[in-house]
Amino acid sequence: MADYIAFDNERALNYVAQLNEFFAPNAQLTCNEFGDGNLNLVFRIADESGNSIILKQALPYARCVGESWPLTLDRARIEAAVLEKHGAVCEPYTAKVLHKNTELALTILEDLGHMAILRGELNQATTFPNLGSQLANYLATTSFHYSDFYLTPAEKKALVIEFTNPELCAITEDLFFDDPYGTSLRNNYPATLESEVKKLQQNTELHIKVAKLKQLFLSSPQSLLHGDVHSGSIFVDAQSTKVIDPEFAFFGPIGFDLGSFIGNFLLNYCAQNARISEIPKRRQMQTYLLTTIQQVINEFAATWLSLAKAHTRDLSLQAPGYAEYFVNQIIKDALGFAGTELVRRTIGLAHVSDIDGIEDDAARLQVQQQTLVLGEQLVLHAETAHDKESAFNLIISLVQ
Ligand SMILES: Nc1ncnc2c1ncn2[C@@H]1O[C@H](COP(=O)(O)OP(=O)(O)O)[C@@H](O)[C@H]1O
Numbered sequence: 514m515a516d517y518i519a520f521d522n523e524r525a526l527n528y529v530a531q532l533n534e535f536f537a538p539n540a541q542l543t544c545n546e547f548g549d550g551n552l553n554l555v556f557r558i559a560d561e562s563g564n565s566i567i568l569k570q571a572l573p574y575a576r577c578v579g580e581s582w583p584l585t586l587d588r589a590r591i592e593a594a595v596l597e598k599h600g601a602v603c604e605p606y607t608a609k610v611l612h613k614n615t616e617l618a619l620t621i622l623e624d625l626g627h628m629a630i631l632r633g634e635l636n637q638a639t640t641f642p643n644l645g646s647q648l649a650n651y652l653a654t655t656s657f658h659y660s661d662f663y664l665t666p667a668e669k670k671a672l673v674i675e676f677t678n679p680e681l682c683a684i685t686e687d688l689f690f691d692d693p694y695g696t697s698l699r700n701n702y703p704a705t706l707e708s709e710v711k712k713l714q715q716n717t718e719l720h721i722k723v724a725k726l727k728q729l730f731l732s733s734p735q736s737l738l739h740g741d742v743h744s745g746s747i748f749v750d751a752q753s754t755k756v757i758d759p760e761f762a763f764f765g766p767i768g769f770d771l772g773s774f775i776g777n778f779l780l781n782y783c784a785q786n787a788r789i790s791e792i793p794k795r796r797q798m799q800t801y802l803l804t805t806i807q808q809v810i811n812e813f814a815a816t817w818l819s820l821a822k823a824h825t826r827d828l829s830l831q832a833p834g835y836a837e838y839f840v841n842q843i844i845k846d847a848l849g850f851a852g853t854e855l856v857r858r859t860i861g862l863a864h865v866s867d868i869d870g871i872e873d874d875a876a877r878l879q880v881q882q883q884t885l886v887l888g889e890q891l892v893l894h895a896e897t898a899h900d901k902e903s904a905f906n907l908i909i910s911l912v913q
């Protein structure tokens with residue numbers, strides 16, 4: 514990328530000003546870089562009356578590690594294009610792209626600063642009654658419209674090429690399926706967790722189940738996934754939900770997105786054991802988390818089936834009962850992927866503040882022990898879940 518340069522506040526501001534598109538010509542603009550994610554720069558550019566936009570720019574390396582971890586700038590192209598593709602079929606719940614520049618690896622987005630990132634809100638035990646339904650709608654609508662049920666084979670194959678994302682997929686392949694089950698230097702957990710980690714790493718049955726999940730991830734281009742649906746990729750407020758940050762997008766197994774979401778809700782469920790000391794309050798929060806998981810599974814299935822009934826274009830896939838079979842497989846896959854999310858967020862490179870934000874070492878360790886076992890058990894038993902009811906029952910039996 515000959516014309517690429519990483520922005521600072523001044524460059525980001527000047528870039529936006531010269532576009533002459535978002536602010537009045539004489540506006541007094543300010544710019545502040547405030548990204549807190551693992552990979553990119555995020556600037557807010559605002560005028561004196563509070564109008565603002567977000568400029569997100571990829572760095573040629575992973576921000577959280579530094580220049581020693583080079584990373585393709587192409588992720589910015591993929592992120593912006595996926596937001597547009599997902600927005601085209603699910604506009605209300607997808608962050609809006611206002612401008613993109615592939616050479617500079619940047620995207621300008623609507624500023625969602627009036628909303629809040631879900632992870633921080635869950636950590637404060639704030640609940641969102643519309644979230645389950647809206648996220649289920651996002652997951653079902655986007656995954657249906659970019660699947661073989663809806664696209665022609667030629668359209669699908671062209672999109673698979675457009676959204677081939679080898680470098681970012683390799684990160685997921687390493688962090689989800691390899692590192693935690695071996696002795697990667699990237700793994701990160703306290704010495705006090707060593708005996709539990711050793712046990713997990715020596716479980717040969719678990720290795721086979723993880724291998725099956727990795728194979729699914731590698732070789733199942735079912736639909737255009739978001740690729741990283743964790744609670745840091747979702748903005749919420751009392752009314753609405755907006756999904757951001759699909760730079761890990763690719764054509765993969767639909768259960769991966771659903772499973773990432775379930776895994777993050779279960780991480781928060783376990784963390785609440787240390788976060789909320791008052792038992793009735795804790796139960797209330799944990800009930801909300803479980804009810805939302807159940808709602809997402811149920812409404813995902815219902816929306817997918819109704820879309821399949823009304824809009825399946827492929828003749829063979831219209832066979833009575835096939836969509837039901839397909840959705841049950843997605844849910845089964847999702848439970849396995851949820852398990853890998855729990856394990857990798859506990860002992861792998863990238864942690865979550867739900868757990869790391871617990872100040873007391875002993876309380877944090879107890880949560881880590883729980884998330885590790887819960888993740889392991891989900892991976893081991895996911896295949897026993899043959900429909901949405903048995904999937905939810907499995908989750909309940911493992912958290913109690
Ligand atoms: N459209 C947006 N509106 C407001 N804030 C945003 C927006 N997109 C990102 N952010 C802020 O920037 C942070 C990092 O963004 P994210 O897309 O997750 O970056 P990364 O790709 O580095 O993980 C988010 O946690 C959020 O605080």
Ligand SMILES: CSC[C@H]1O[C@H](OP(=O)(O)O)[C@H](O)[C@@H]1O
Pocket residue numbers: 550551552575577684685688741743745746758862863
């Ligand atoms: C070195 S990337 C680690 C981790 O970070 C990503 O999340 P985000 O960019 O949203 O913070 C993704 O989950 C990766 O697995």
